[in-house]
Amino acid sequence: MNPTGSIRRRMTISLALVAALLSLLSWSMVASFARQAAERTQDNILAASATIIAEAIRSEGGEVRLELPYAAFAMLGAVSEDRVFYQIETAGEILTGYEDLTTGSIAPAAGEVRFETTEYLDVPLRMVRMTRTVLAGEEAVPVTVSLAQTRNGIGTIAGDLSETAAALSVAFFVLAVALTGFVAQLSLRPLNELAQAVARRGPTDLRPVRRQAPSELTPLIGSLNRFMERLAGSLRRSEEFIAEAAHRVRTPLATVRAQAEVALHGAQSHDDKQRLRQMIRAIDESSRSAGQLLDHATVAYRIEDxxxxxxxxxxxxxxxxxxxxxxxxxxxxxxxxxxxxxxxxxxxxxxxxxxxxxxxxxxxxxxxxxxxxxxxxxxxxxxxxxxxxxxxxxxxxxxxxxxxxxxxxxxxxxxxxxxxxxxxxxxxxxxxxxxxxxxxxxxxxxxxxxxxxxxx
The missing domain is CATH 3.30.565.10 (Histidine kinase-like ATPase, C-terminal domain)
Incomplete structure (x- = not known):
């Protein structure tokens, strides 16, 4: 018999690969969700800060005035230490902020909030733009607020969450591998118990296997029982043949021996007597062998029951x-x-x-x-x-x-x-x-x- 490997090892490796794939997928999903959550948080804070700035715009003497509220920038600084850039524009004129902070896109309509990802000074930014209409005298003047923040904090938060997710995924994988080995051993226990039950039997015990087993082992037990039934039948036929042959051999041998003894008593020459004695000896040996073959067949047959x-x-x-x-x-x-x-x-x-x-x-x-x-x-x-x-x-x-x-x-x-x-x-x-x-x-x-x- 040439074993092709361990079923337990195969099950453990297969389930470990599945656990590794699930761990990797779990880490990827958690990392993605963490980054999306961090970006959504940044967008919400940017929108809230831009709203505070837009609500601080007012009109005095027919002119648009703005006193930048500290609370708007305090909210952005509370989340991370990223740099903040802003620009307040009205009628094509920059009221305050970074003049070169432009996106090239059309200003949003009044009441619209638009988010963009852009670069400024070769640094990636997340920008929010909104427009508010302010009455300057009798004229309605649209004022566009552009507020941007660098994304380093988002990357840090997402990285920390990703590392935590990776640690949890590794722990899950290790636990899954340990449980996989235990489950594989537990799953194979009925098969091992069946093998031990058959191994404990004597060489002539060919009774059918009767034991509780999972449905997956039912075909194996059925095949094993059918094989033992065929083997028992073959042995029984062999023993019956030996017994019948021994019985049929002993009767004519007894007749031949009797005739040889009669011939021995009537033989005259020494050579004839010697040959007849050798014949009788051979007949005795054959008769004894046939008798013991019959005994052996009887023993082999009765030992089974x-x-x-x-x-x-x-x-x-x-x-x-x-x-x-x-x-x-x-x-x-x-x-x-x-x-x-x-x-x-x-x-x-x-x-x-x-x-x-x-x-x-x-x-x-x-x-x-x-x-x-x-x-x-x-x-x-x-x-x-x-x-x-x-x-x-x-x-x-x-x-x-x-x-x-x-x-x-x-x-x-x-x-x-x-x-x-x-x-x-x-x-x-x-x-x-x-x-x-x-x-x-x-x-x-x-x-x-x-x-x-x-x-x-």
């Missing part, structure tokens, strides 16, 4: 020993039982198969006229079945090596076997929460198999 009954291990050991007594009797081997009442929860058919395979191995590999001990006791919370023989021993081989499928000990090559007996026992015990351990016989020559199971 393990029953949990209370089983008295002393009774189970006595039953298995009695069933194998004739086989042991052919070699004058004594099976000595030492049992105590210990119970476990499990599948009786599987546990009987496991114990039978281990005890059959001990009989098969033990010399004639020896003894095999079968002990049932308990160690702490575990029930223990110990089978010790006086055979060739393990020759330094480990339990892991000997419980592999079709693996056989280095000292038993001259004995018919398939290498499945200990594999079957190991799989059964592991399915029940126990295990098997192989060791040399502490009382002398031979080996011991220790089978452990949880007590009921």
């Amino acid at each position: 393990l029953s949990r009954d209370t089983i008295n291990l002393a009774e189970l050991a006595a039953s298995v020993a009695a069933a194998l007594e004739p086989t042991a009797g052919l070699k004058d081997i004594e099976i000595r039982l030492e049992t105590s009442d210990v119970a476990t929860l499990g599948d009786k058919v599987l546990l009987e198969s496991a114990l039978r395979n281990v005890l059959d191995n001990a009989i098969k590999y033990s010399p004639d006229e020896t003894q095999i001990s079968l002990t049932v006791d308990q160690q702490g919370d575990m029930a223990c079945l110990r089978i010790c023989d006086q055979g060739p021993g393990l020759a330094g081989q480990s339990t892991t090596d000997l419980t592999k499928r079709f693996a056989r000990g280095a000292t038993v090559t001259d004995v018919v076997g398939s290498g499945l007996g200990l594999t079957i026992a190991s799989e059964v015990l592991q399915a029940h929460g126990g295990g098997i351990e192989l060791a040399d016989n502490p009382k002398g020559q031979g080996a011991c198999a220790i089978l452990t199971l949880p007590k009921a």
Whole structure:
């Protein structure tokens, strides 16, 4: 499997990019609104100051008079330290102010307020112009007031607000990234929980996944369940095929063996007898392999749906020993039982198969006229079945090596076997929460198999 990256990292990066874009957009909008608000404030103050100046214009003796009110300039100075320029014009004549403060535009109509952005002395200005009609004698004279202010204060105010907005945007981005990581982890938690639930299952647990999950995971769970259903069906068909094949092979093998024994008794030459003995040995090996393949298929099938009954291990050991007594009797081997009442929860058919395979191995590999001990006791919370023989021993081989499928000990090559007996026992015990351990016989020559199971 080649991972293409982390979904959490992708989600975090994607959402962080969105947060960055929103932060940038927020800063841009706040900075723009701040500048517009500052400009609008300046326009309002300019208009108010120009209105105060226009209202101070009066007529005396038929002439237009103006005493510049201090309040008009005080208002402009209260906002910032920008420079102020003004011009009062009537009938083409400059009454007061900066004579070269011209805009080139037509004077506004009476009562109209006009704002302009211009330059004066290479300095950008914001200017307001308004016209008021004053009666000079019997003549109505239009007086135009032009009032301008530099824009440094506006830039400073807008810059300060922009910096504040930038700081808030950065704080928002950092908070959004932190929350994004948390939300990404929270969003992926159901997927991680599903993966852990599947990972905790045993190798033969192919039951459908039944758990609450978001709707986005429903297709995944459905596909996973369908896959496990197909896999279970495939395994079941394989096990059934093996069982059927083993059953069909054992019956004709038994017939062939019987005929070979008859031929052996009637053979005259030494070579014919030798060939018939080799044939019988091969038939025995094939028959045993077929039998253990059948046992293995049965174990693999029943492990998927393990029953949990209370089983008295002393009774189970006595039953298995009695069933194998004739086989042991052919070699004058004594099976000595030492049992105590210990119970476990499990599948009786599987546990009987496991114990039978281990005890059959001990009989098969033990010399004639020896003894095999079968002990049932308990160690702490575990029930223990110990089978010790006086055979060739393990020759330094480990339990892991000997419980592999079709693996056989280095000292038993001259004995018919398939290498499945200990594999079957190991799989059964592991399915029940126990295990098997192989060791040399502490009382002398031979080996011991220790089978452990949880007590009921």
